[in-house]
Amino acid sequence: MKTGVIVTCFALLLGGLMALHISDPWQFPNDDNGAWFSAIAKSHIHSGLKATSGQDFFTSKETNELVPYLHHPPLPGLILAAAFSITGNDSPVTARLTFALLHLIAFGVIARFAGRIWNPVRNPLLFSCALAVCATVPMSAFYGKMPNHEVPGLLFFVLGVLAWGFLNDATSKGRVFLALAAWLFAVFASWHAAICICGWLV
Secondary structure: OOHOOOOOOOOHHHHHHHOOOOOOOOOOOOHHHHHHHHHHHHHHHOOHHHHHOOOOOOOOOOOOEEEOOOOOOOHHHHHHHHHHHHHHHOOHHHHHHHHHHHHHHHHHHHHHHHHHHHOOOOHEEEEEEEEHHHHHHHHHHHHHHOOOHHHHHHHHHHHHHHHOOOOOOOOOOOHHHHHHHHHHHHHHHHHHHHHHHHHHOO
């Protein structure tokens, strides 16, 4: 089986799993993150980036004032604000679909890494097993669509690794610059990304 077919099959599997309950309202305990970041995105849209300075704020229902929420870096809220503005829709399905698409891109990058470790022509079974795990583990299939810091943090981290060079890839100054730029976005998406970046560099 060709590499592209294997990757496409598991990408469709991951997409199908993430599509389950994608249009449900915010109702489960893990949905708090999606509701929070959606509220932050709406504050960006309604109050303007000048008022929020691009940082995370809720809009108080009682006073209509901006209330800071600085537990996470600001990129997830900004990503959702952009998605809501582009689509003209701020529903849970738009929020979840945005992050699911980001996670599918990350899956594609991880598939490329897997192909470098386990040659899909010589070791199709190992390559397929690696993609199967990535597509089906709950942190990917279930939480991959959750609007929170992990999804963009992972995406920009793996893009940085790809830009830097993987295994025997040559690392030029330009690639180092691209990697650092991607990792800057990763840190603005997730504090945890800084730990991953340090681990990779070590």
